[in-house]
Amino acid sequence: MTTLIPPTRPPGAGHGYISDKDRYLARLKRIEGQARGIHRMIHEDTYCIDILTQISAVNAALENVALGLLDDHLKHCVVGAINDGQEADAKLKEASAAIARLVKS
Template sequence: MSQNENIDPKMVSDEEPVVPRTNSEKEQMLNRLKRIEGQVRGLQKMIEEDRYCVDVLVQISAVNAALNKVGYSMMERHARMCVHQAVKQGEGDEYMEELMKVVQQYTK
């Protein structure tokens, strides 16, 4: 059975995803966030050690890029899975509007 078959779509206001994440997806996302957490701890240590400003800024940039990658990955998954499924169920307008709002917010 494919991942998109037999899916019970939820409404936009529900707190759970329309298409639940697989254990593999959760594990991958959590691993990325744990790496970012380690980078942030490294930044804290750099500040404690009064490291050179440019070195700290480079690390901040790396953390921002890593977080953005996680966010874009989440948006892509949402569009490909949740919004796609809602469109197939005839409920796509609300989900598309919600997606566009979060894209606008995310790209500010």
């Protein structure tokens, strides 16, 4: 397994998602609540299909967060690296690997 080394950033440089950080955190908090709801549903012997429906909703919500982060990464980190004269191929390879992991999940 190949491990990519995260790029070094100058002090104070933010990640691409930094402008939407509060929105991401709020969405993840809602997803946590949904996951706790699934736990409660199983504890209360809720009908299987209803639980599966909620699991699908959590998966979709996580996928939306992941796609937003990926979009932010491409627009900020990849474009920034290219504009700063850094190696574009490495950034694109890193993004492609992230996409492949998302597609597999």
